[in-house]
Amino acid sequence: MSFQRIWRLKDILLNLVGIKCSDCGYTSYPPKAACPKCSSRNVSRISLGSSGKVVSYTVINVPIEGFENMLPLVIALVETDNGRVLTQLTNVKPEEVYIGMEVEATVRRSATTLDGYVPYIVKFKRSSTNNA
Numbered sequence: 001m002s003f004q005r006i007w008r009l010k011d012i013l014l015n016l017v018g019i020k021c022s023d024c025g026y027t028s029y030p031p032k033a034a035c036p037k038c039s040s041r042n043v044s045r046i047s048l049g050s051s052g053k054v055v056s057y058t059v060i061n062v063p064i065e066g067f068e069n070m071l072p073l074v075i076a077l078v079e080t081d082n083g084r085v086l087t088q089l090t091n092v093k094p095e096e097v098y099i100g101m102e103v104e105a106t107v108r109r110s111a112t113t114l115d116g117y118v119p120y121i122v123k124f125k126r127s128s129t130n131n132a
């Protein structure tokens, strides 16, 4: 996808869409055809919103092929109003992350793939309303 197209889709991308299982109530992101918890296909799409709080995080210092220049990677579990999202934090140093930190979705360029394709993906950044 081109950057221009991504920019037009930004609001849709940032309004994270996940699924909610009608059988067990589990919410999941990104959307899947079946519930990852109980395998029910009785799932519907829900909006997870575009901001939330860090409930858990981990820092990856071991390079993953293709991501060597993006280390350290800060991976966080973010709780939004409607569910939880496992995501990469951007524009924040590992030592600056804390449980309860307010974050918001943003669209960022990801590592170029082997065939030269530059994907844009949703990551989370420190919320601009944070006063820290």
Ligand SMILES: [Zn+2]
Pocket: 021, 022, 023, 024, 025, 026, 035, 036, 037, 038, 039, 040
């Ligand atoms: Zn389920």
